[in-house]
Amino acid sequence: MASTDTAPPRRRSRLVHNLKRLGATVLALAATFLGLMLITFVIGRVVPIDPVLAVVGERATTAQYEAAREALGLDRPMWEQFVIYVRDALTGDLGTSIRTRTPVAEDIARYFPATLELATIATIFGVLLGIPAGVLAATRPGTWIDQLVRLIGLMGYSMPVFWLGLMGLLLFYGILGWVGGPGRLDAGFEMMFEFDVPRVTGMILIDTALAGKWDIFRNALSHIILPAGVLGYYSMAYISRMTRSFMMNELSQEYITTARVKGMPEWRVIWVHALKNVMVPLITVIALSYANLLEGSVLTETVFAWPGLGLYITTALFSADMPAVLGGTVVVGIVFVALNMFSDILYRLVDPRAR
Structure with missing residues (x-):
């Protein structure tokens, strides 16, 4: 009878606790978003590029210059400009690109799926190769397998991505002809894709x-395999290194020794019990690696002429198209925060102790 009476207060206490945690999460996300918007706003005002001149040109009269400045809202106080900037961003208005003369949000919706497709395949490569390599290295410390995995990881960190991409194009496309060249499609197939394939996701392989x-x-597929492989190699180097470190720490725990003493098969000790606990921190590592590929694939997209968000931001920067640069930066920041939040949710689902 007592347990029945105490059940509703416990449920209320749990509900209050969950609501408080939800409120704290919402406040943290709001603060992060405002901080991101403030940083991009300050960058847009600090860089030595006059957005008014970028719109009207250097031959504009004083009257035309002032009219454009007023139309852009640059004649208002800084705090008011920031409030308008945040308000427009919340409604999906990231400004209009000076270079393309179209809304930045539309440009990003057109370019971002290419980056998402490339980074996703690269991350899959990194996970499928990096985790087994890290586990094998951790279970055979000091052997040639361990040394090989560490060497491959070191090379992945040391070699510049643009150099690796150029060498890959020279060998696998220029000499051997095993893969497609720069771009997402050959010219003929690109026309077929534009007219014959409905746009569902913007990712060519899925559509x-x-x-x-x-x-x-x-x-x-022939075009994406090489750039995804280059990025996947970088991701694999990071994931294999972290997997090796986590596994070596986990294999030294007492429960692993107990399982071995009880006669449990070694493969089950490593690939079931140890790896299960390693996956908890490894989720964060994979999410951060994925986020880094989404925001850091600029050089790869430039080398392979891949029409993604990185190439879009780079081209806008060279064209002094600050609305496009800042809009792309905001989107990258939002994606990074979202992936971190998603990894935190997965962390709590996988590890009951985190709940």
């Missing part, structure tokens, strides 16, 4: 598979 256009799918 062509849904439409059953397997010839375009194969051509797109």
Whole structure:
């Protein structure tokens, strides 16, 4: 009877606790968003580029210059400009690109799927190769397998991404002809994709598979395999290193020794019990690696002429197109925060202790 009476207060206490945690999360996200907006706003005002001149040109009269300055809202106080900037961003208005003359949000919606597709495949490569390599290295410390995994990881950290991409193009495309060249599709297939394939996600592999256009799918796959492999190698180096470190720490725990003493098969000790606990911190590592690929694939996209968000921001920067640069930076920041939040949720689902 007593347990029945105490059940409702316990449920209320749990509900209050969950609401408080939800409120703290919302406040943290709001503070992060405002901080991100403030940083991009300050950058847009500090860089030695006059946005008014970028719009009207250097031959504009004083009257035209002042009219454009007033239209852009640059004649208002800084605090008011910031409030307008945040308000517009919350409604999805990231400004208009000076270079393309279209809303930045529309440009990003067109370019971002290419980066998402590239980074996702690269992360899959990194996870499928990096985790087994790290586990094998941790279970055989000091052996040639361990030394090889560490050497491959060191090379992945040391070699510049743009150099690796250029060498890959020279060897696998220029000499051997095993993969497609720069861009997402050959010219002929690009026309077919524009007119014959409905845009569902903006990612060519998924859209062509849904439409059953397997010839375009194969051509797109031949183009993405090399840049995704270059980024995947970088991701694999990071993931294998962290997996090795986590596994070596986990294999020294007492419960692992107890399992071995009880006669449990070694493969089960390593790949079930130890790896299960390693996956908890490894989720954060994978999420951070994915976020880094989404925001840091600028050089790879430039080398492979990959029409993604990184190439879009770089081209806008060279064209003094600050609305596009700042809009792209805001989107990258939001994606980074979202992935961190998603990894935190997965962390709590996998590890009951975190709940």
